[in-house]
Amino acid sequence: MRLIGLAGWSGSGKTTLLSRLIPELAARGVAVSTVKHAHHHFDVDRPGKDSFVHRESGARQVLVSSARRWALMTELRGAAEPPLTELLARLDAVDLVIVEGFKRDPHPKIEVFRDANAKPWLHPEDPAIIGIAADVAPPAGRLPHLHLDDVAGIADLVLARAVTLRG
Template sequence: MRVIGLAGWSGAGKTTLMARLIPELGRRGVAVSTIKHAHHRFDVDTPGKDSWVHREAGARQVLVASELRWALMTELRGAPEPGLRELLGQLSPVDLVVVEGFKRDRHPKIEIHRAANGKPWLHPEDPAIRAIASDVSPPSALPWAPLDEIATIADLVLRHAAGLEDW
């Protein structure tokens, strides 16, 4: 299983890019899973549903299954947030895991940058950034693709993804 991250400031277009990148990788025969970091309190459950009631009652894990999908929710209940490596260990094996967020971790990343955000570049301060996708030319010699060239970004993703043992 290989890993690549999409890292950038909020509003740079990471999620929009992810929605276009996953189908492109799928057309190339690459099985993809994703991990998304959230910086705020979030919920994937619906208040009032049985699984929500179980979780609110104090269950540490709630697994919901149907003929179409299953989902496992884990409440930390004061335990420390798990690291990226630990979270990767929770996934079933696939060809590629694309990580959105976790920009401070050491896994290989592609920086997503949008000039209109007015935010600074993450590279060169982050040596794990291997390439850049942006709406302007970057101030470095790293491989670069325009944000709207999904096939070129997919090439960068596949070229720079690495196995867990490599970072």
């Protein structure tokens, strides 16, 4: 599998870009999976659902299955959040894994930047950033820059710069 990340502040457009990038890559025959880093208190389950009752009752893992999909929820119950490498090891093999978030991890990343967000650029402080997708030109520098709407160009950059995972 190959890996690349999208990193940026909340509201920068990472999810919007990813929702446009996945179909572009799929049209090129690339099988894509994603890993999304979420806020501390996110939940995919809802009160009143049986799976929620199972978890709230103390089950460490709950696997929910149907004819359309399955999902495994694991309660950490005070344990540390698993590192990205451990999460990646749980995925089935695909051509490319795109990581959204995990901006402090050292994997190669494309910085997603939106000027209206009024946040600082990440790339001056992060040597793992290998390109920029933004709605404004970045400060002069060494990195390739593409507009947020240039999905085909960003897909080209992703495919050129994704790294092969070992192990």
